[in-house]
Amino acid sequence: MKLKLAPGLAIEKSAIEGKGCFAIAAFKHRRKIAEYTGERITNAEANRRASRRKLRICAINDRWSLDGSRGGNGTHYINHSCEPNAFMQILYGHILFIALRDIRPGEEITIDYESTLHSNKKRCVCGAPSCRGTINRLRSV
Ligand SMILES: [Zn+2]
Numbered sequence: 001m002k003l004k005l006a007p008g009l010a011i012e013k014s015a016i017e018g019k020g021c022f023a024i025a026a027f028k029h030r031r032k033i034a035e036y037t038g039e040r041i042t043n044a045e046a047n048r049r050a051s052r053r054k055l056r057i058c059a060i061n062d063r064w065s066l067d068g069s070r071g072g073n074g075t076h077y078i079n080h081s082c083e084p085n086a087f088m089q090i091l092y093g094h095i096l097f098i099a100l101r102d103i104r105p106g107e108e109i110t111i112d113y114e115s116t117l118h119s120n121k122k123r124c125v126c127g128a129p130s131c132r133g134t135i136n137r138l139r140s141v
Pocket residue numbers: 081082083124125126127128130131132133134
């Protein structure tokens with residue numbers, strides 16, 4: 001199935017992991033890069049899918065998630081980095097990616113996933129100098 005990509009974005013091979021989402025246009029600091037799109041599913045369904053395949057799921061709230069592997073616009077390829085250039089903001093049920101700084105064409109868009117359906121043991125391979133070593137930000141209990 002051919003992806004309908006959000007404007008200004010392209011999917012390329014990533015130095016971090018697999019494929020990544022790259023800027024082909026400039027994005028200004030604090031401006032919206034794109035909205036996360038996908039199939040709207042319950043969190044129970046999200047947990048069920050997470051146990052079976054590669055995660056392309058993003059939670060909107062404590063009840064609903066979006067699965068970008070169905071109906072996604074390329075933003076579901078955004079990789080994790082411990083030194084990201086973007087962040088995710090949830091606004092009125094919409095998931096938006098916002099630039100943390102000016103982003104130049106050719107840069108890979110990254111966010112800090114912080115907490116995911118991945119196991120806490122999943123290693124981070126982002127390569128950033130300040131890499132914390134795991135995808136999830138672990139909180140001491
Ligand atoms: Zn890292």
